[in-house]
Amino acid sequence: MVSALLISVGAVSGISAFLALLMVIADATIANYGEVKITINKDKELDVKGGKPLLGTLMEEGIFIPSACGGRGSCGLCKVKVTEGAGQFLPTELPWLSEEERSNNIRLSCQLKVKNDMFIEIPEELFNVKEFRSRVSGLVDLTHDIKQVSLELIDPAEIEMVPGQFVQLQTPEYELTDEPVYRAYSVSSNTSDTRRIELEIRLVPNGICTTYVHNYLKEGDEVIFNGPYGDFHLRDTDREIIFIAGGSGMAPIKSILLGMVDENNPRRARYFFGARSKRDLFLTDKMKELEQKLPNFSFIPALSNPEPDDHWEGDTGLITDVVAEHMESGNNTEAYLCGSPGMIDACIKVLTDKGVPEELIYYDKFG
Amino acid sequence: MNSATIPIALFFAAIFTNNILLANYLGMCSFLSVSREIKTSVGLGVAVIFVMASTSMLNWIVYYKILIPLELEYLRFIVFIIVIAAFVQLVEMIIERVSEVLYAALGIFLPLITVNCAILGVSLFMVIREYSFLESFIFGLGSGIGWFLAIMAMAGIRQKLKRARIPHGLEGAGITLIITGMMALAFMGFSGMLPIG
Numbered sequence: 060m061v062s063a064l065l066i067s068v069g070a071v072s073g074i075s076a077f078l079a080l081l082m083v084i085a086d087a088t089i090a091n092y093g094e095v096k097i098t099i100n101k102d103k104e105l106d107v108k109g110g111k112p113l114l115g116t117l118m119e120e121g122i123f124i125p126s127a128c129g130g131r132g133s134c135g136l137c138k139v140k141v142t143e144g145a146g147q148f149l150p151t152e153l154p155w156l157s158e159e160e161r162s163n164n165i166r167l168s169c170q171l172k173v174k175n176d177m178f179i180e181i182p183e184e185l186f187n188v189k190e191f192r193s194r195v196s197g198l199v200d201l202t203h204d205i206k207q208v209s210l211e212l213i214d215p216a217e218i219e220m221v222p223g224q225f226v227q228l229q230t231p232e233y234e235l236t237d238e239p240v241y242r243a244y245s246v247s248s249n250t251s252d253t254r255r256i257e258l259e260i261r262l263v264p265n266g267i268c269t270t271y272v273h274n275y276l277k278e279g280d281e282v283i284f285n286g287p288y289g290d291f292h293l294r295d296t297d298r299e300i301i302f303i304a305g306g307s308g309m310a311p312i313k314s315i316l317l318g319m320v321d322e323n324n325p326r327r328a329r330y331f332f333g334a335r336s337k338r339d340l341f342l343t344d345k346m347k348e349l350e351q352k353l354p355n356f357s358f359i360p361a362l363s364n365p366e367p368d369d370h371w372e373g374d375t376g377l378i379t380d381v382v383a384e385h386m387e388s389g390n391n392t393e394a395y396l397c398g399s400p401g402m403i404d405a406c407i408k409v410l411t412d413k414g415v416p417e418e419l420i421y422y423d424k425f426g
Numbered sequence: 427m428n429s430a431t432i433p434i435a436l437f438f439a440a441i442f443t444n445n446i447l448l449a450n451y452l453g454m455c456s457f458l459s460v461s462r463e464i465k466t467s468v469g470l471g472v473a474v475i476f477v478m479a480s481t482s483m484l485n486w487i488v489y490y491k492i493l494i495p496l497e498l499e500y501l502r503f504i505v506f507i508i509v510i511a512a513f514v515q516l517v518e519m520i521i522e523r524v525s526e527v528l529y530a531a532l533g534i535f536l537p538l539i540t541v542n543c544a545i546l547g548v549s550l551f552m553v554i555r556e557y558s559f560l561e562s563f564i565f566g567l568g569s570g571i572g573w574f575l576a577i578m579a580m581a582g583i584r585q586k587l588k589r590a591r592i593p594h595g596l597e598g599a600g601i602t603l604i605i606t607g608m609m610a611l612a613f614m615g616f617s618g619m620l621p622i623g
Binding site (some may be wrong): 063066067070071074075078079081085086090146148149151 | 465469492493505508519520522523526527530534
């Protein structure tokens with residue numbers, strides 16, 4: 060009896076041990092790609108152990124490529140440009156890459172394994188990108204369709220960012236989506252407060268993320284976001300500043316203005332804010348307050364379709380017309396725009412007509 | 427002795443009358459998830475053929491040369507799974523190292539089928555039906571080809587289905603299972619021609 064038991068245990072252990080040994084040997088010989096070098100953006104070099112997917116390899120080195128599915132190859136977000144050393148496209152990558160991306164050597168970093176020296180290109184800003192856990196500490200209705208969401212950071216506890224940058228907010232699985240979805244929102248709060256951020260989110264009918272924020276999110280809920288991203292920020296020059304925004308395009312510009320207050324910025328700045336009617340206007344009191352705090356700042360809200368009972372006495376008309384009316388020569392001006400693609404294109408035309416150099420018009424387009 | 431013990435008859439029986447997927451309903455998980463496109467189905471199908479043919483031989487050796495002499499037949503489930511998993515892993519590593527083209531076409535699917543029940547099923551049938559070494563190989567090869575044909579048929583149907591108006595609740599796995607059932611009924615028509623086991 061005992062011997063039968065011993066034989067069975069011994070046999071299974073023996074077979075397993077033999078196979079395990081085979082695997083160990085294979086791992087050390089066949090699957091051993093040794094030390095390989097990943098060169099990022101032609102200047103930063105990483106010495107890593109080969110054989111693992113690029114996404115995970117970079118993550119171990121502290122470089123965080125946005126990925127929603129965590130490397131299962133089902134979200135298609137972790138795209139990276141690999142200029143050398145990638146080999147051919149894998150069938151698991153192809154569904155996520157367009158014709159254009161394929162010819163540009165864009166690869167899905169969670170599927171692509173690092174087997175030899177590689178040259179990759181990733182946006183500089185990603186070096187600073189992290190994933191944050193946070194808690195909703197406030198939800199305020201700014202207008203009938205824009206909510207201000209305050210997030211208190213849990214882990215990491217602080218975020219370093221430049222006013223005007225944005226983060227990607229995660230919407231977890233719920234009625235409208237069966238996998239986590241990420242959407243980008245500009246931070247509207249003062250970025251010198253590194254422990255919390257504020258976002259302004261406008262409800263888009265049937266929008267996965269905006270519907271979640273407006274109808275499901277509650278105070279105290281935990282929210283995951285990653286960031287910061289974007290190069291929309293105030294340039295350090297002496298030129299006059301024109302800000303133009305519409306709707307939730309308020310957010311990054313408010314953040315920039317708060318930053319200007321902190322450094323007591325004396326530059327002349329004008330902020331044109333376009334809305335349909337009075338019920339789409341918000342934070343006008345806050346802007347009035349900023350006019351007091353900043354020596355050379357004025358806020359110019361304009362309504363395109365004021366309702367009769369709005370009793371509106373400010374500027375009316377399309378934001379482009381209002382800008383054209385207020386502006387003299389734009390030769391010594393730089394401009395920062397945030398709003399819908401249509402609005403931005405129209406504004407760029409007006410500004411260049413006024414003489415603002417096109418390369419000094421910075422914008423954040425959102426769909 | 428029945429007709430299925432003639433090697434060539436066994437081969438065709440494994441493909442058609444006793445199709446591992448449609449007659450025994452084994453290997454459904456990867457069948458359902460990968461049968462969306464013909465191209466990927468081919469890759470997975472070839473991988474299954476290869477793994478079934480080789481693991482049936484390997485497991486035959488393990489069973490008759492190790493387990494039977496030690497009177498440990500009852501451990502076959504565990505041992506077969508370990509052997510299959512290790513073998514698939516090794517093959518994947520080797521393919522990845524040796525040929526990039528082969529890895530992209532075939533190797534990438536190997537981890538998917540490590541725990542495929544059809545693979546284990548073939549090894550267990552081999553024991554139940556007391557196949558010889560050659561018969562095990564033929565049965566494994568035939569079953570793999572049968573599975574390959576089944577997933578190809580399904581991928582073809584599903585590509586047509588993309589343009590069909592399927593009731594919302596049946597989209598995806600639902601309609602695929604119904605179609606698999608209908609295909610299985612059709613394959614039942616063969617079953618009297620070449621009995622097996």
